[in-house]
Amino acid sequence: MKVVFNGKTTQLTTPNLREFILAKGAKEPFAVAVNGEFVPRSQCAETDLKAGDNIDLLSPIQGG
């Protein structure tokens, strides 16, 4: 089962969103969106992923 993580297709190692992003090295501060919808951090543990999902993990960066 594959998903897209930060624009790259990857194997879905666990269906749980929180476990998935932690396995990807997520470290505070960050925010998550699935299929373009924001998922509050408090809901990550209760969110299940499915094949084809698009997951974005964003971190602070310089901005103008």
Add this chain to the structure above:
Amino acid sequence: MREDTPLTIYGETFSSRLLIGSALYPSPKIMQESIVAAGSEIVTVSLRRQNSVSAGEDFWQLIKDTGLTVLPNTAGCHSVKEVVTLAKMCREVFATDWIKLELIGDEYNLQPDPIALLEATDILLNDGFKVLPYCTDDLVLCQRLAALGCEVLMPWGAPIGTGKGLLNPYNLKTIRERLPDMTLIVDAGLGLPSHACQALEMGYDAVLLNSAIAGAGCPVLMAKAFSHAVSAGRSAFLAQAMPEKEVAAPSTPTMGMPFWHQ
């Protein structure tokens, strides 16, 4: 003389009228020194996918160390859905309900999409955000944004990163005159301290810039120059400029003029 009042953004007051971006500096150290030299109290930041998770943590620590108020942006978004999602992500990461709303309508000049901007602003204001919309210098658009409940508007001086200055002073002046109580910030397109001074002279409350400082040969010195320019422009606004005239008027008294031939 006009009475001075502090810069007010959604009820919070600031003494500096120079909002500064955190991007494009030659190094993190120069970024920090430039922010200090500018005397800014508000710094803009963003969110992106990152290859290294520690990069985001390191940058965020640098910004937190400045102790400044953070203004997250939605740079690069092209749709209402994108900006709403990114704004919510920013609110969680940066723990602020302020959002510099950027919604690009054209890739060539990075012009904000005025129609989508109204829709996104409405959604975000209703969701509790304090929206600072980056918009074009269109009076009616600014009036519509004000009617939605925006307490701050940020019309452009020129397209982002061009350094062209205030391309349409007439439009900007008209917005100032028609929205006298609105906090107005010229955002984007400034290249020289004189551009910032001009904006403050015409009564704008502040300027927001990044490239003009970060892209200068010496960003730290340019940051200081912008700080002086903003102060000068504000003082000139408070002092109220002389009325412009079409014909010459001598400044030296003509009474008692020697060699005068009747």
